[in-house]
Amino acid sequence: MMTSLSSLSIDHTHDPALRSWVAGANEESTEFPLQNLPLGMARVAGSTGAFRPFTAVGDQALDLILAADLGVFSAALTDVLRACEGQGLNPLMAAGSALRRECRHALVAVLDERADAEWPGKLAGALVPQSSLQFTLPCRIGDYTDFYAGIHHATAVGKLFRPDNPLLPNYQWVPIGYHGRASSIGVSGQQFRRPMGQSKAPDAEAPSFGPCKRLDYELEVGALVGRGNALGEPVGIDEAEDQLFGLVLLNDWSARDIQAWEYQPLGPFLSKSFATTISPWVVTMEALAPFRRAFQRPEGDPQPLPYLQGETHLASGAVSIQLEVHLQTARMRETGAAPHRLMRSDFADCYWTFAQMLTHHTSNGCNLQPGDLFGSGTQSGPGPDQGGSLLELTQGGKQALTLPSGEQRTFLQDGDSVALVGFCEAPGRRRIGFGPCVGTVLPAASAA
Amino acid sequence: MMTSLSSLSIDHTHDPALRSWVAGANEESTEFPLQNLPLGMARVAGSTGAFRPFTAVGDQALDLILAADLGVFSAALTDVLRACEGQGLNPLMAAGSALRRECRHALVAVLDERADAEWPGKLAGALVPQSSLQFTLPCRIGDYTDFYAGIHHATAVGKLFRPDNPLLPNYQWVPIGYHGRASSIGVSGQQFRRPMGQSKAPDAEAPSFGPCKRLDYELEVGALVGRGNALGEPVGIDEAEDQLFGLVLLNDWSARDIQAWEYQPLGPFLSKSFATTISPWVVTMEALAPFRRAFQRPEGDPQPLPYLQGETHLASGAVSIQLEVHLQTARMRETGAAPHRLMRSDFADCYWTFAQMLTHHTSNGCNLQPGDLFGSGTQSGPGPDQGGSLLELTQGGKQALTLPSGEQRTFLQDGDSVALVGFCEAPGRRRIGFGPCVGTVLPAASAA
Numbered sequence: 001m002m003t004s005l006s007s008l009s010i011d012h013t014h015d016p017a018l019r020s021w022v023a024g025a026n027e028e029s030t031e032f033p034l035q036n037l038p039l040g041m042a043r044v045a046g047s048t049g050a051f052r053p054f055t056a057v058g059d060q061a062l063d064l065i066l067a068a069d070l071g072v073f074s075a076a077l078t079d080v081l082r083a084c085e086g087q088g089l090n091p092l093m094a095a096g097s098a099l100r101r102e103c104r105h106a107l108v109a110v111l112d113e114r115a116d117a118e119w120p121g122k123l124a125g126a127l128v129p130q131s132s133l134q135f136t137l138p139c140r141i142g143d144y145t146d147f148y149a150g151i152h153h154a155t156a157v158g159k160l161f162r163p164d165n166p167l168l169p170n171y172q173w174v175p176i177g178y179h180g181r182a183s184s185i186g187v188s189g190q191q192f193r194r195p196m197g198q199s200k201a202p203d204a205e206a207p208s209f210g211p212c213k214r215l216d217y218e219l220e221v222g223a224l225v226g227r228g229n230a231l232g233e234p235v236g237i238d239e240a241e242d243q244l245f246g247l248v249l250l251n252d253w254s255a256r257d258i259q260a261w262e263y264q265p266l267g268p269f270l271s272k273s274f275a276t277t278i279s280p281w282v283v284t285m286e287a288l289a290p291f292r293r294a295f296q297r298p299e300g301d302p303q304p305l306p307y308l309q310g311e312t313h314l315a316s317g318a319v320s321i322q323l324e325v326h327l328q329t330a331r332m333r334e335t336g337a338a339p340h341r342l343m344r345s346d347f348a349d350c351y352w353t354f355a356q357m358l359t360h361h362t363s364n365g366c367n368l369q370p371g372d373l374f375g376s377g378t379q380s381g382p383g384p385d386q387g388g389s390l391l392e393l394t395q396g397g398k399q400a401l402t403l404p405s406g407e408q409r410t411f412l413q414d415g416d417s418v419a420l421v422g423f424c425e426a427p428g429r430r431r432i433g434f435g436p437c438v439g440t441v442l443p444a445a446s447a448a
Numbered sequence: 449m450m451t452s453l454s455s456l457s458i459d460h461t462h463d464p465a466l467r468s469w470v471a472g473a474n475e476e477s478t479e480f481p482l483q484n485l486p487l488g489m490a491r492v493a494g495s496t497g498a499f500r501p502f503t504a505v506g507d508q509a510l511d512l513i514l515a516a517d518l519g520v521f522s523a524a525l526t527d528v529l530r531a532c533e534g535q536g537l538n539p540l541m542a543a544g545s546a547l548r549r550e551c552r553h554a555l556v557a558v559l560d561e562r563a564d565a566e567w568p569g570k571l572a573g574a575l576v577p578q579s580s581l582q583f584t585l586p587c588r589i590g591d592y593t594d595f596y597a598g599i600h601h602a603t604a605v606g607k608l609f610r611p612d613n614p615l616l617p618n619y620q621w622v623p624i625g626y627h628g629r630a631s632s633i634g635v636s637g638q639q640f641r642r643p644m645g646q647s648k649a650p651d652a653e654a655p656s657f658g659p660c661k662r663l664d665y666e667l668e669v670g671a672l673v674g675r676g677n678a679l680g681e682p683v684g685i686d687e688a689e690d691q692l693f694g695l696v697l698l699n700d701w702s703a704r705d706i707q708a709w710e711y712q713p714l715g716p717f718l719s720k721s722f723a724t725t726i727s728p729w730v731v732t733m734e735a736l737a738p739f740r741r742a743f744q745r746p747e748g749d750p751q752p753l754p755y756l757q758g759e760t761h762l763a764s765g766a767v768s769i770q771l772e773v774h775l776q777t778a779r780m781r782e783t784g785a786a787p788h789r790l791m792r793s794d795f796a797d798c799y800w801t802f803a804q805m806l807t808h809h810t811s812n813g814c815n816l817q818p819g820d821l822f823g824s825g826t827q828s829g830p831g832p833d834q835g836g837s838l839l840e841l842t843q844g845g846k847q848a849l850t851l852p853s854g855e856q857r858t859f860l861q862d863g864d865s866v867a868l869v870g871f872c873e874a875p876g877r878r879r880i881g882f883g884p885c886v887g888t889v890l891p892a893a894s895a896a
Contacts, residue, residue, distance in 0.1 A: 008724070022738055076460055084638060095584070142590075142631055143629060143630050143631050145717075146714075148714060167517065168712050168713060170648075170709055170710060170712065173646060173648075173654070173655050174646055174655075174709065175716075176710070176711050177713050177714065177717050178626065178627065178714035178716075178717055179627035179628055179629055179717070181591060181627055181814060182590060182591050182630075183590055183814070183816070183820070184679055184815055192679070192680060193680045195812035195813055197812050198621060198622055198753065202620075206621070206750065207618075207621050207753070208753075209754070226579050231631075231634075231640065231722075231723070232640060232722075232890075232893065233893075234644065255812070258812070261618055261620050262618060263713070264618065265616060265624075265711070265715070266596055266624055266626035266714075266715040266716065267595075267626050267711075267713070267714040267715025267716075268714065268811040269624075269625050269626055270591075270809070270814065271810075271812075273627070273814040274813045274814055275813075295778065305646065305655070305656075306657070307657050323710040330655050342839040360718070361718070361721075362871070363645060364644060364645050364660075364703070364706070364721065364722040365632075365640065365641050365643055365644070365722045365723075365893070366629060366632055366722055367632055368631070372631070373531055442680075445680065445681075
């Protein structure tokens, strides 16, 4: 079997003419045509069995361990997939990118409508409707690092605090990031209580403790780390791409009032750590290959320092992903009103690529482990209606949004659901999507 | 068997007259008399077996699984200790504080010189010299949070940047903290390469990438979390003490030049994530009971908000631990010169207690997991010679220290070893210590 040599290679698995015998995989509207094949961890809803690795095809999902039992994969890949049961995708991440590509190619070989006639029958028992599954986090996330690579967000937020000097001097040189809280990351469907916390009104003498009054979302893309590196062994920019496993959508829920009071001098802490929601399907770097773009800095901006450059990387380091935020209030849900789209942006506008973030992260010798998560920072677009958070869309809470239901929002209310949407389109290419990334705000716990 | 009801209770296991039949445990100089009984994970050096739980007695260490096999513990505790093999102390942490106290009481019962005459013979094969052991991290650390609760450090560092206004307005209200990097935490004996990174000279037009020029240590105390809490379920201040498993020494190595350039606006990142060193022995909260002190704020400072108060907590929330930093250069090591003590401080001066940090951490609903690590922030004393970092002792690198070897230091040089020392003393009480916490700086990797 031909396996492409890098996650950037385009091969027959990206052919837009590729069709599957799985019902629904060829429909124009599906997020999961055969060209996508994202990976996730799930079990049949209501069962108490261990979570197992699955891929998505149309509105179905294929149990990869059952598929392995039927001889779809090599012995090496079969062992690795079995090791994922109850553990998450970490063993597959640790196994390196070649085995992940082998997985993609083996899946296409049996799911292609031109596959040997035996496969539809053999695999029928391994396919279940996605709607029948319960998902969990795709992997055990050891460390979570949240970057700040959305320059339009950094500029818009900076303007709220420093109108004359929105971007700090380090922004164009350093892929700014900070360590996030791993324990409170949940998968789409996460419901969380409005956080309690300290905040201080500008005119108050002392802070007070109570429910967050300025609860917000942040639209981000997440990257999951593949093999990782040993402590003291930096990953150069030319090797960084190979260390990325795949991407997810990420909602970095934020308590703005808590954040404003707590964040000096060591950064955000409790304003973020109460919940972070990611999508259950990991879209692999291979699936994203047709949507890569050259890394480009705006005219006049400095080029990155040499350790963050690299020829291949500059030629195709960026990824174009259309990103959207949709809001559905409790009243909208009750009346059957669809979630309302608040904005759209393109991940190709991100100021740093994930490969640059990874190389920067390891440049001091810091070790990354399989399944570590990076957040991209909020992905706002350049326009005022493209803010990736309510903070931006409402000018810091000063201009309420009016929803089609007639309700107004400056920040999130109890019962609000936020859905992130991500999909990739390119001329002559099959559209692929990221699947759901939804979270819902519950009322605060009464104060202790 | 009588088991005390709280980690604050003083009972017969704290009796200063308590003596053990284990050689060395009764010597005045030992850090590990029977009153201490810290917990750690080790194996015989050179073996490839799984790491197992041990306790320290004098200069010996007792294999707790072998002890369990000999009937020292209850069936429930035996199961939990066996589950620790190859995993770290997390199962014991998850089991709650009562089982930890049972472990202490059972160990005293068999190690006491008044124990049944059979025990010395039975346990002889389970005792090995500590010097024959290889240690690993005491537990799997899911998330690491570094606080900033040393007010003398915060003031001294603040003065370097803001002479007129060293403490930020939130400092006396919020236990300031940030998420740290868990993957690069190592145990005493850790050697790490001087980090590479971006820094920018004040007069330079652009930053440059190279080896850190201002490498520093930070003297901290670490706390390991016991049972933990579910997402969305805050831990009140009256329950917080019971969630603490024990304390370790912690060296938060810091690259000051990288930190100065990167830390705005999201806090320290690569300036810290290259290495963090902790001591292998966890001194349990029970062992620390005789050294508890009332939580006291300096005259005129505001009292904490109600969620961070609590009667028991105010009466005994602080812990008095004598802390020291010792430096040994490569030349000192070669000439056989002992490490040189640079300072001493008392952990009782910490501005927030670990219980307050824990309650604050969970106040927004954030979940803690067994084995999560908190750092206290740098524990400087009030005097100028009590700085817990070179940044303080050298006035930001302006005043070099002269060592007994004649060498000078502003920041750390390659080959330097830093040893943290911690011990507890109180009138009428047996002195207990924390054991070694040493780390050594290796030369930087050549630039990638």
